[in-house]
Amino acid sequence: MNERQKQVRLARFEELCRARGLSVTVQRRVIFEALLGRSDHPTPDGVYERVKGRLPGLSRTTVYRVLETLVDIGVATKACAPGAAIRFDPLTHRHHHLICMRCEKLTDLEDDEVVSRVEWPDVRARAFQIHNYSIHFHGLCAACRRKAEPGKSISSAARGGAKKEKCTHRREKSHGAKRGKKQ
Amino acid sequence: MNERQKQVRLARFEELCRARGLSVTVQRRVIFEALLGRSDHPTPDGVYERVKGRLPGLSRTTVYRVLETLVDIGVATKACAPGAAIRFDPLTHRHHHLICMRCEKLTDLEDDEVVSRVEWPDVRARAFQIHNYSIHFHGLCAACRRKAEPGKSISSAARGGAKKEKCTHRREKSHGAKRGKKQ
DNA sequence: TTATATGCAAACAATTTGCACGTAA
């Protein structure tokens, strides 16, 4: 996202906070700014790692809470991903995704990059209210493709191959936990 | 899924196990059968709760491992969901989803229920290899719609409203952990 | 000044690992 767009989004964010009586805190601004700067749909821990340098003393709890608030006020969304950690997306307009089923990397595709025509299905019988849609293209990203030798399954390859970064929570100071078990 | 289809899938599952030199264990068969019987894209814990009655002594670890194996051999997939837990889907053919952004409920839509035309985008520049796609329709399910009072944001309503069931792991016998803190 | 947000520690929840034992082939 370019600087101009970021400014617009940041201004809108402050406006929405004020409209709702929410304080515009440094944490909220910096975290939202960081999210705007990424298109990889980070986990809360990913956001934390990127902003902790700019916000000394920042707590992970705050990152979780702020991200949830950003969704609340409508300036971010929860991304739909295959893995076991929640991910956030700063894009709120219609867009689509490329998803690597091996390393879970998510990449945005703008709506105009995708030639499609999608009619909203009639789900009145299910009493479901559709707000939007997005197309997920599943496959393998460049890195995982290289590593996926024939004969090796996607999942098992993932276990030994391109792993998703792990959270470092509770590894910094060991309170009781023995570290270094996983080299 | 009807009985006939289940039998076909089960037979194919056994065939694939043998082709790969994997044992057809009771656990694998029962877990796959349970997954086939559900269209709600359960978490490993959800699967565990459903099958533990039929498999005394079953361990959650095994459920995680078996589900991963099912993905490996291609008889199940990981579902893309917004929340913080991994979910599995017994459908491997092209189909779409209705996703409640409040309670995370996933519902299947067969491809022929959706009027659409989607061309695979040109992602050669990104060296991404697309295998399939699925359309996600986001919105609110019937239950959450009723509970979403105007003025209340989706996320904050979710906190007090329709919650996702939580895992009971480590609550059964307390080993050191104090229970009952959350009423 | 004061309601709201943050930080901290601990609880809670979800997932993975190492290893001994069991079982399908």
Added chain:
DNA sequence: TTACGTGCAAATTGTTTGCATATAA
């Protein structure tokens, strides 16, 4: 009989809560 799969316990990772303190408005 033997390689592979499972169960168990504990380690690890991810998320939420309660409460004291700090801070935006």
